[in-house]
Amino acid sequence: xxxxxxxxxxxxxxxxxxxxxxxxxxxxxxxxxxxxxxxxxxxxxxxxxxxxxxxxxxxxxxxxxxxxxxxxxxxxxxxxxxxxxxxxxxxxxxxxxxxxxxxxxxxxxxxxxxxxxxxxxxxxxxxxxxxxxxxxxxxxxxxxxxxxxxxxxxxxxxxxxxxxxxxxxxxxxxxxxxxxxxxxxxxxxxxxxxxxxxxxxxxxxxxxxxxxxxxxxxxxxxxxxxxxxxxxxxxxxxxxxxxxxxxxxxxxxxxxxxxxxxxxxxxxxxxxxxxxxxxxxxxxxxxxxxxxxxxxxxxxxxxxxxxxxxxxxxxxxxxxxxxxxxxxxxxxxxxxxxxxxxxxxxxxxxxxxxxxxxxxxxxxxxxxxxxxxxxxxxxxxxxxxxxxxxxxxxxxxxx
Ligand SMILES: [Fe+2]
Ligand SMILES: [Fe+2]
Numbered sequence: 001x002x003x004x005x006x007x008x009x010x011x012x013x014x015x016x017x018x019x020x021x022x023x024x025x026x027x028x029x030x031x032x033x034x035x036x037x038x039x040x041x042x043x044x045x046x047x048x049x050x051x052x053x054x055x056x057x058x059x060x061x062x063x064x065x066x067x068x069x070x071x072x073x074x075x076x077x078x079x080x081x082x083x084x085x086x087x088x089x090x091x092x093x094x095x096x097x098x099x100x101x102x103x104x105x106x107x108x109x110x111x112x113x114x115x116x117x118x119x120x121x122x123x124x125x126x127x128x129x130x131x132x133x134x135x136x137x138x139x140x141x142x143x144x145x146x147x148x149x150x151x152x153x154x155x156x157x158x159x160x161x162x163x164x165x166x167x168x169x170x171x172x173x174x175x176x177x178x179x180x181x182x183x184x185x186x187x188x189x190x191x192x193x194x195x196x197x198x199x200x201x202x203x204x205x206x207x208x209x210x211x212x213x214x215x216x217x218x219x220x221x222x223x224x225x226x227x228x229x230x231x232x233x234x235x236x237x238x239x240x241x242x243x244x245x246x247x248x249x250x251x252x253x254x255x256x257x258x259x260x261x262x263x264x265x266x267x268x269x270x271x272x273x274x275x276x277x278x279x280x281x282x283x284x285x286x287x288x289x290x291x292x293x294x295x296x297x298x299x300x301x302x303x304x305x306x307x308x309x310x311x312x313x314x315x316x317x318x319x320x321x322x323x324x325x326x327x328x329x330x331x332x333x334x335x336x337x338x339x340x341x342x343x344x345x346x347x348x349x350x351x352x353x354x355x356x357x358x359x360x361x362x363x364x365x366x367x368x369x370x371x372x373x374x375x376x377x378x379x380x381x382x383x384x385x386x387x388x389x390x391x392x393x394x395x396x397x398x399x
Contacts, residue, residue: 019055021369022101024303027051029097029312032295033137043084046073047093048302054094089131096121096134104308108371111347114315144285144292144314149321152287159329160232162187163276167269170225177216180224184212190232226257226272233276242286248365249276255359258392263382265351271359274338277331278356279367281322281339285310307343307368318367319343343368345378354378362392 027048034044050073073090085093103117112120118139125132165183169175184190209215216224230250237246253275260271286293292313299309310317319340326336338352345357357378360367379389 021303021305022105023052023055025101025104025308026054026094026097028299028302028304028309029100029138030093032141032299032312033093033097033134036137036140037133039085047090050090051094051097054098092131093134096130096138099124099130100138101308104311105369108344108346108369108373111344114311141312142292142295144288146316146320146324148288148292149284149314149316150324153284153321153324153328155287156284156325156328157236159331160187160189162190163229163232163273166225166229166232167273170222170229170269171267175221175225177213177221177224180216180221180228181212184228187232189235190228222269225269226253229273230276236283239286242283245279245282248363249279251363252276252278252356252359252365255362255392256355259355259358259362259382259384262388262392263355263384265382266355270334271352271355274335274352274356275359277322277325277335278339278342278360279318279322280325281318281320282306284321284325285314285318305366305368317343344374345381346374351381354381358382358384358389362389 030047030051031044034047039047053072073087099121100117103112103120118135121130121135121138122132124130125135162183166180169179169183172179209218212224215227219227230253233249234246237243237249253272256271256275256278257268260266260268285296288296295313296309299312300306304312307317314321319342322342323336323340326339334350334352337348337350338356341348341350341353342356342360345353354377357374361370361375379386
């Protein structure tokens with residue numbers, strides 16, 4: 001029989017980052033459903049506080065039983081107002097949210113689409129384990145459709161062809177500054193960005209280059225090509241809100257290139273380009289209508305991983321959105337597949353997808369739950385030892 005946890009046990013669980021992250025996801029899910037069910041703001045705040053405590057036992061696998069949850073709710077909601085939901089309903093809502101979150105946390109081992117996860121919850125509600133109204137509340141949380149994402153994607157700028165040309169030039173050992181100048185000359189965006197090359201985070205030099213020729217002589221053609229390729233994308237990330245995403249994309253591009261060079265399993269220039277665009281789906285999701293992005297931002301602010309927030313509010317993640325962008329841009333299948341599976345490398349034969357997964361990992365990105373199974377899978381596909389992977393860290397001095 002359970003007993004109350006000792007203060008030491010409670011602290012041990014509270015100090016465990018994985019449990020804290022789980023509790024934040026459960027709280028965020030429960031609040032989204034509560035909002036749908038018409039609970040007041042104060043009740044939502046108390047619900048989140050109760051969610052934070054729903055694994056206070058030393059054995060974090062089992063959530064608290066409803067009776068104890070009622071006490072926690074009573075404490076979190078004090079002074080309780082007339083009309084507050086009964087504690088048992090709170091406990092049941094948290095229980096349903098906990099099941100949903102645990103199913104999401106299990107996705108690396110058993111993939112499922114959002115609709116399938118909802119069906120599983122409905123099945124449990126039919127058997128009397130969950131409240132049907134809560135499951136339906138979760139099913140009706142305001143959600144973007146794939147059609148809405150496609151509409152956003154169709155308004156994105158066209159793929160900057162100069163980026164592809166620059167990376168093709170990087171592969172050519174006979175290439176010279178003249179060809180670089182030709183590429184810059186055909187692209188108005190690049191023509192504007194090129195003079196800023198010396199200020200690129202790729203280049204620690206403080207010496208401004210006055211011309212492409214000077215930059216090429218100092219950095220070499222391949223490096224110039226990479227910088228120009230990145231510069232062609234920069235205008236898409238102008239908003240201050242998505243600047244961190246731009247820095248992350250550049251960092252992943254650099255690491256992906258390193259991984260490709262070291263393992264010789266992928267073409268370094270292609271890996272670099274794949275890294276630059278790997279999270280382009282996140283950019284598309286940022287452009288969804290405000291009624292959806294506001295929820296999304298609130299979930300991120302409460303510490304949920306982007307992948308979780310996307311599944312909860314879209315039913316799909318930025319990898320699916322990225323696939324739509326790849327279609328819109330008409331990029332080669334190799335790049336499209338790498339972008340689509342960069343968080344699920346085990347689902348794809350693409351070597352580039354493995355490279356991107358590991359590059360994301362090395363960058364310290366917390367877009368998704370870390371998965372030992374996926375990490376090992378991607379590492380083994382590339383023939384890397386864990387020591388070799390550990391030795392690869394961010395090569396960029398990022399500001
Ligand atoms: Fe990602
Ligand atoms: Fe990423």
